[in-house]
Amino acid sequence: MELICPAGTPSSLRTAVDAGADAVYCGFRNETNARNFPGLNFSPEELVEGVAYAHRHGAKVLVAINTFPRAGALELWRKAVDDAVAAGADALILCDIGLMAYTAETYPDIRLHVSVQAAAANPDAIRFYVERFNAKRVVLPRVLSVPEIAAITRATTCEVEVFVFGGLCVMAEGRCSLSSYATGLSPNMNGVCSPASHVAYEEASGTVTSRLGGFTINKFGKGEPAAYPTLCKGRFKTELSTGYIFEDPVSLDAATLLPGLRDAGVKALKIEGRQRSRAYIENVVRSFREALSALEEGRTIPAGMLLSMSEGQSNTLGAYRKTWR
Amino acid sequence: MKLTLGPVLYKWEPGAWRDFYFRIADEAPVDAVCIGEVVCSKRLPFFQDLLPEVMDRLGAAGKEVLLSSLAFVTLERERKQIASLARDADLLVEVNDITALTHMAGRPHTIGPYVNVYNEATLNWLVRNGTRRVCLPPELPASSVGALVKARPDVEVEVWAFGRIPLAISARCYHARLHKLTKDNCQFVCGKDPDGLAADTLDGQAFLAVNGVQTLSSSYANLIENLPDLASMGVASCRLSPQTCDMAAVSEVFRNVADGRLGPDEGRHALDLICDGVSFSNGFLKGAAGARYQTLVAAGSG
Numbered sequence: 352m353e354l355i356c357p358a359g360t361p362s363s364l365r366t367a368v369d370a371g372a373d374a375v376y377c378g379f380r381n382e383t384n385a386r387n388f389p390g391l392n393f394s395p396e397e398l399v400e401g402v403a404y405a406h407r408h409g410a411k412v413l414v415a416i417n418t419f420p421r422a423g424a425l426e427l428w429r430k431a432v433d434d435a436v437a438a439g440a441d442a443l444i445l446c447d448i449g450l451m452a453y454t455a456e457t458y459p460d461i462r463l464h465v466s467v468q469a470a471a472a473n474p475d476a477i478r479f480y481v482e483r484f485n486a487k488r489v490v491l492p493r494v495l496s497v498p499e500i501a502a503i504t505r506a507t508t509c510e511v512e513v514f515v516f517g518g519l520c521v522m523a524e525g526r527c528s529l530s531s532y533a534t535g536l537s538p539n540m541n542g543v544c545s546p547a548s549h550v551a552y553e554e555a556s557g558t559v560t561s562r563l564g565g566f567t568i569n570k571f572g573k574g575e576p577a578a579y580p581t582l583c584k585g586r587f588k589t590e591l592s593t594g595y596i597f598e599d600p601v602s603l604d605a606a607t608l609l610p611g612l613r614d615a616g617v618k619a620l621k622i623e624g625r626q627r628s629r630a631y632i633e634n635v636v637r638s639f640r641e642a643l644s645a646l647e648e649g650r651t652i653p654a655g656m657l658l659s660m661s662e663g664q665s666n667t668l669g670a671y672r673k674t675w676r
Numbered sequence: 677m678k679l680t681l682g683p684v685l686y687k688w689e690p691g692a693w694r695d696f697y698f699r700i701a702d703e704a705p706v707d708a709v710c711i712g713e714v715v716c717s718k719r720l721p722f723f724q725d726l727l728p729e730v731m732d733r734l735g736a737a738g739k740e741v742l743l744s745s746l747a748f749v750t751l752e753r754e755r756k757q758i759a760s761l762a763r764d765a766d767l768l769v770e771v772n773d774i775t776a777l778t779h780m781a782g783r784p785h786t787i788g789p790y791v792n793v794y795n796e797a798t799l800n801w802l803v804r805n806g807t808r809r810v811c812l813p814p815e816l817p818a819s820s821v822g823a824l825v826k827a828r829p830d831v832e833v834e835v836w837a838f839g840r841i842p843l844a845i846s847a848r849c850y851h852a853r854l855h856k857l858t859k860d861n862c863q864f865v866c867g868k869d870p871d872g873l874a875a876d877t878l879d880g881q882a883f884l885a886v887n888g889v890q891t892l893s894s895s896y897a898n899l900i901e902n903l904p905d906l907a908s909m910g911v912a913s914c915r916l917s918p919q920t921c922d923m924a925a926v927s928e929v930f931r932n933v934a935d936g937r938l939g940p941d942e943g944r945h946a947l948d949l950i951c952d953g954v955s956f957s958n959g960f961l962k963g964a965a966g967a968r969y970q971t972l973v974a975a976g977s978g
Contacts, residue, residue, distance in 0.1 A: 419794035422816075422823035449797025471774065472750045472847075475759070479778040494847035495750060502752070522844035522891070523748050525792060528815040529843050529884075532893055532966035535959065537815055539792065560878075564965050567877040583844070587875040587883065591854045596875055596886065597846075676848045676859035 352613055352620050354643060355413065355512060356636045359391045359625035364401045364412075366629045371640030374411035376444060377401065377625065378542075383431040384415045385468060386625040387542030395434040402439045411441035417466035418542045419447045419525075429453055436461055444490070445469075446525055451484040464512070465489040468525035468539070474506035481509050488512055490621060492523050493603065496673040497611045504616030513612060515605040516635060517623025519669050521583055521598040529582045533564035545581045552577060561585075604666040606639065606653075609646050611671075677903065677934040678707040678913040679927055680811070680834055682789075683714050683744040685842070685917065686887055687867040690723045696918070697730040701737035704927040706916065709734050710770050712744040712761075714790070716849070716888045717754045718862065731767070742770045747790040748845045748889070749775040768808070782806045789813055789836055789915070790845070794820065796827035803831055810834065811915050814841045814897065817963035818909070825910040832912035837899040838926060838947075839917025840872060840885055840892035841957070841966060850886045859889070871920040882955060883967075893966065898956035900943040901972045903933050925950050940972060 356372035358364035367375045378384025380392040393401060402412045414435035420428035428450050435443055436458050443461055445451050446468035454463060465471050465480045467490040480486035488510040491500060504511050522529070524538070531537030534549040551562045559571045561580035568580035578584065583597040603623070605612065612620065620643075622635055642652045669675055681700060684693060700709060711730060713720040734741050743765050745758055755775065762769055762779035771777050772788035787810040793799055799810065809832035812821060816835075825833050849859035851866040851873065866873075872885030872892055882894040896919060899906065906914070914934070916926055929946045932938035938946070947956070959968030 419792050420797065422795040422820040422827070425795055425797055447792065447794065447798055448801050449795055449799075452801045453797060469774070470748070472748065473755055473775055475755055475778045476749065476773065476775045479774050482778075492847075499750065521848060522846045526748065526790065527844040528813070528841070528960075528966065529891065531815050531960070532841070532843050535963065535965040539794065539813075540815070564967075566881065566883055566967075567879045570878050586878055588878055588880065589854060589873055589875050589886070591873075593878070596850055596854060597848075597891070670847060673860070674858050676852075 352609075352617060352643065354636070354639055355619050355621040357517075357622055357625040357627065357632065358401070359386065359627065361393065361397045361401050363627075363629050363632045365404055366632050367636050368405050368408045368410045370633045370636035372410055372636055374413055374441065374619075375401075375405060376413040376415050376621075378415040378417075379431050379434065381427065381431075382418055382540070382542045383428050385417045385466075385538050385542045386415075387418070388547075388626050391626060395438065398435065398438040398440070406439070412439075413442045413444055413464060414438075414440040415444040415466065416450065417444050417446045417468045419539045420450055421540060425449070432458070442488070451480070451486075455484040459485070462487045466525070467492055467514070470523040470525045472523065474503055477503070477507045477509050481507070488618065490514075493520050494523060494670045496675075497608060497615055497671050498673070500612070500617060501615035510618040511616065512619035512621050513605075513617050514603060514623055515609070515612070515620045516603055516639065517627075519598065519601065519603040519667065533566050533582060535564070545579070550580055599665070599667075601665045601667040603669045605668060605671055606642050608668060608671055609642055609652055613646065677907050677911070678832075679705065679930055679934070680708040680710065680913050680915050681706045681923065681927070682811075682839065682915045682917040683710045683712050685715055685840075685890065685892070686870050686872065687716075687719050687722070687864060688870050689867070690726055692870075693723050694726045694730055696923070698733055699924055701733045701739060703924040705931040706739065706927050708740040708742060708913070710742045710744045710788075712770075714744050714747045714772055714788070715845070715890045716866070717746055717751065717757065718864070720757070740768075742768050742786060744770040744788060745772045745776040747772040747788075747842075748847070749773050750847055770811075777805075780806055784808050786810065789842065793824070796824060799824055799828055799831065803828060808832070809912070811836065811913075815960050815966060818905070818961050819963065821906075821911065821961075822909045829910065833910070834913035834915050835899065835906060835911055835961075836897050837903075837906075837914035837916060838930065839896055839919050840894070841897045841960070842890055842892055843884070843966075844891040846889050846891075849889050850891065851888050854886065893957060895955045895957035895967055895969070896951060897958065897960075898944070898947060898969070899958055899961060900930065900933055900947055901940040902958060902961055903930070903940060903943075907934065919951075921951050921954075944971065
């Protein structure tokens with residue numbers, strides 16, 4: 352299985368490659384990719400250098416152009432495709448049908464990967480992208496169990512990539528407007544979710560309130576660490592109960608499931624976190640490289656090896672465990 | 677301006693579901709009606725047998741009937757159901773997930789609000805492959821709606837004009853989770869909340885509504901005051917999404933404002949009364965936070 356690692360910046364690209372990534376994924380410094388955060392991402396020139404560095408060290412570079420182009424502004428997204436191909440990218444990670452059509456027509460030889468933002472969650476949807484745009488790989492949404500993934504790999508010729516570590520979207524990606532409902536900025540259109548520009552913390556009589564776009568997302572008592580107000584990881588009130596109604600503030604760690612994912616026919620494992628530090632990237636990539644070596648040699652993979660790296664210090668197997676539903 | 681009644685998104689009692697559509701057939705001035713299960717495939721068996729008589733009644737009343745497909749398809753039985761709907765339906769199918777498009781093979785269909793049509797390149801590709809009309813994703817701003825209409829004046833473009841806004845869909849059932857159940861053993865607890873289960877902020881502010889695997893806005897989208905602008909932009913149709921309020925009356929208000937018999941501000945006031953205190957939103961259309969409502973009526977009036 353290939354190890355696909357996040358590269359939010361040119362220096363974290365080099366860190367990930369040095370730590371044992373088979374491939375890194377990255378995006379341009381604008382709204383054409385789903386991690387359009389301040390201080391992150393690549394200029395076209397930086398991408399050229401990054402691709403050269405990765406290729407010298409035997410690693411691939413996958414370029415994510417995985418937001419939905421704005422009507423009347425297609426040129427920005429097409430230029431991202433042109434620049435990525437010109438830089439020597441090994442594959443493009445796309446979600447928009449129009450942009451896939453442009454790419455398949457203009458660059459029939461570039462490898463096209465279906466982004467998780469396309470929410471292709473079954474063999475028929477995957478077949479659509481394979482038949483229409485010659486897609487070679489699909490990144491599955493983080494809402495499927497291991498047996499379901501195995502059923503998908505059996506039913507498709509398309510390579511399957513799954514997330515194994517990092518932030519956990521509990522909604523089907525590319526189908527979620529929670530962020531823009533509260534802030535006006537969405538993953539699909541702006542490449543951001545619950546953006547920092549709309550976050551506020553307020554402390555009053557020992558309680559810290561976190562808000563997003565003016566909506567209270569959580570409250571924390573004394574000594575309780577105030578987590579970032581990602582909307583779907585907030586605490587809300589219903590007539591039945593009050594709490595984390597969508598998902599606890601947990602982070603995905605599927606390291607112990609690597610044998611199952613391998614047996615399920617998964618081709619590539621993706622680590623989330625282009626917004627993370629170089630130290631984080633180095634630690635996570637090295638750990639997964641070791642885990643994959645252990646797997647190949649038939650050794651046991653230690654559980655919780657990356658616990659300290661996770662959000663809120665707590666991990667989940669997410670939807671890979673069927674009872675998550 | 678046409679009016680399209682979207683599919684019922686909640687799990688209603690089968691009898692109530694049927695009677696709702698009978699009343700729509702008899703009393704609601706809508707041009708088209710979408711029916712079918714969009715949110716959770718486990719609900720379909722409850723009203724499947726009622727579909728033919730509802731379709732007949734709506735058709736006899738002169739309504740165009742569309743069959744809406746499931747918005748998120750993960751299970752084997754869901755794939756089979758979608759394949760059969762896409763291949764065998766006598767009526768126009770509203771595609772709500774790419775899965776259904778796979779089976780269309782160029783046959784005419786419409787695109788529902790859950791398929792990501794954000795730009796003219798995607799719209800053009802879809803039209804070349806059999807799409808006849810499109811209900812756009814609710815988060816699109818007016819600038820995008822206008823650009824899409826302009827790019828394809830030959831395609832009917834519809835916007836989400838009334839009702840709670842679908843904001844997210846998952847494989848996890850939040851209704852089941854709140855009842856300490858799992859999706860596979862859900863006991864259909866979503867049926868307890870025919871207008872969605874309120875999920876408020878910890879400060880008690882209305883925010884979201886849970887509907888099984890779907891998360892909706894607490895506010896009802898309401899573009900009644902924007903109708904004249906939408907019409908002049910060339911928008912062909914407004915989608916009214918069923919809530920438990922009087923949808924025949926809601927349709928009547930939209931019809932009257934669209935036809936100029938009622939002013940937009942009067943329409944807003946009428947909807948305030950029908951919806952009995954539910955807050956409205958139209959922020960997405962303005963490119964602002966979707967939860968906002970920007971009124972044209974001066975504060976304090978009405």
